[in-house]
Amino acid sequence: MPAQTRRTLLATWIVANAACGDAVRNVIGYPAWGVLVGLTFLWVGVELWLLRVRLWRLPVPLVAFAAMATVSAAWAISPGWSLVGSIVLIGTILSAVLVASLPYRTILDIVHWTMQGLLIASLLFEAFVALVLRRPLFPLWADYPDDVSGELHWSSGVMFEGGRISGVMGNANLLGMVALIALVVAGCRAAAGLDRRTWPAWVALPILIHALTRSATVLFATAMVAVLVFLVVAWVRWRGAAFYRIFGIAVAIGLVCVGLIVGNWATVTDFLGRDADMTGRFDIWGRVIDLGLTSPVVGVGYLGYWLPWVPPFDRLGELHGMVYLQAHDVWLDVFMQLGIVGVLLWGGLQYRAVANSLGALYRAPIGERALNAIPLLLWVALFVQGLAESRPWIEFGMILLTIFAIGPLRRQIAPRAPRTEAIPTVSAP
Template sequence: MTPRPASLLAGWAIALLAAGDAVRYTVGYAGWAVLCGLTLVAAVVVLVRARARLRATPVALAMLLALMLLSAIWAVAPLATLLGATLQVATAIAGVLLAQLDLERLLRLAHAVLQGILVVSIVFELAVALLVGGRLYPLVPMPGVESYGPDSPAAFAWSRGLLLEGGRIQGIVGNANLLAMLALLALVLAGCLAASRRLRAWPAWVALPLVTLALTRSATVLAALGVVAVVAALVVAWRRLPMRAFRWTLVAVGALAVAAVASVLVLRDVLLGLVGRDGDLTGRTDIWAAVVAEWLRSPVVGTGWVGYWPPFAAPYDDLAVHDGVVYLQAHSVVLDVLMQIGVVGLLAWLALQATTLVGAVRWLRDASAGDAGLRAAPLLVLVALLAQGLAESRPLIELGFALLVAFAWLLPARSRSRAVAA
């Protein structure tokens, strides 16, 4: 397959992974499954033609995927685990597809797709506010929901139509936190491309994610933005300061981080009030307690990998209920991995994260002055996903996992061999 069709397929895969909820809300889970299946077949064809080497699979990634598949043997819900593990492998294949592009092309493509989603999301919210004047529910109900009506919970709404009222927007992905995370990734990529002079009209592409972050007001993502900003400042210091001065900078940042954590603990209720959250973090504390209790039933190997919890299988169908809404994630990457594949799985997950981060740092270390901004992008994207994972499980699936796989596949090899093509 020629580079252009391969790039188009990769762009489509990024869009499907980033805005899967929009597809499911429009054509339902059955239509989404068909699109995913067709995309997977096309990806396999591309990988076969490109002669992608399976032996190049990172060891930690292979161990993680193998454990997810094997967990169906001891799972509490074997069929759901087979489905979840299969979806995870399919997402990994999408990540390998992305890794067939050189890193600069991948970063440019991801930036273009994410910015496009932000543009469509704001237009969508404006249309809902003007034409509907209230909540808009998915065109096809979610599994377990027969239909939507005026009394349906707001949590089920695709959009609440609050753009012109100053309320939080949810965009085409139907979730303010998810839209905010896509905006953060777009901001990171726009900033890095602009810093390396590879982005025209960069003020507009930096402003759009910032506006989206302001409109979504996600506490989780705003905290992740702060973490990314600190790491970006450290990257600049690492590139420009003598090593001795950089070490003292690290000490100072560490002290400030400790002070910041202490301040958050002391002023917790005040800070939560500023971002419109209650003291139990929108039910997260109860969810975490339920997940920990479930994990303790099988702490070593977990209850079986299902990814996002299936609403049709016990115990996930009523494990986390808050204000009458069943939540389908632990709201923590660590807790979800622990519950589903135990301590063994968490060690494999951490190994994959660590080796990929090391590859990102090595790739950045070898950068020339003009490429430093571009080469910081994978590191900052990984940091953003890690920060999001403290209070959300989304990085475990779809775009977050695909990007992790792509970077894990590309970065170690690239750091030992040639630089990314300009």
């Protein structure tokens, strides 16, 4: 098998597993999933060695954040599991380096078709549970009683009853985020003239999934992405003073909207079908802050996504008998685990990612701006998601962030990687 084909297949598996890791865990359980991830990391290591990757060329904020997470095992609440979490983080970063070594168009193709495939699989999965099983479906490795909380269902089978769907991910918010990523990529591909006959289907499918998941987090992220799309179009068409006037008006309108939302919070959350305390997030945030303040400078030790068998994380997110395994805010999660130092490093990583994304759009020739806007749009989506979810620093979120942070350093890090060909403005149908 040619090396490029082999690496493309590996990158596709990395993206798919990172985007729907919960589905894999629901089928084979955590131990088998851990073995599978370990084997994936080994394969990634071999491919990076064959590419003669220069890891010392990685962005400083990325290396510093990973190093901070690793050394935090020395003072962590659970040193052993903190080291495991750090190994997973490093493996995820290295996997992202492997993906970033591919040509840009190849990366876009992988993300586009993988996200669309997951959306199609989710619709078929929910239809199967609703029409064939006609009962809630639990993770296959678990043995839950039938009367447990619906939060533990892999699928509740309510797609045709007006209920929210969770798809193969088993989580409506994660499925909604996959739909938003798919919508951004499909929309930009359509604007660039790709998928000339089929693009309406690839745009309509994420919108349908978005409506079926009804995720408030993803709804806000979509609104922010839409505002950014408007500003990008305005920047392309009207440079100079005209654009700055449009930008100023947009910022003013945005501030007014934020003020109205905050001032009428109860009405807004009631309209979205959510509690005023954001489904218990305020309680979780309070506990996370309290734990973080026990070691505010360097945190209580990196863990990443909370492991349900590691105290105090096994009870930290408990609400109404259900245990949530994240802080529901990536910045608070970073503060609790790595302290103020970790927050500064995380902020530096975010700055590097958005600076590269802005640079890619600014330097792009006119015919390539639609596709080169994708990193910036996805970064905004991840940033907004991180205000209510901790996912942007694990699995697929961390992979995308790493790719954005690497940006123009791609050739310096992987000199043997194939050169990125010019992005065409049209494609065969």
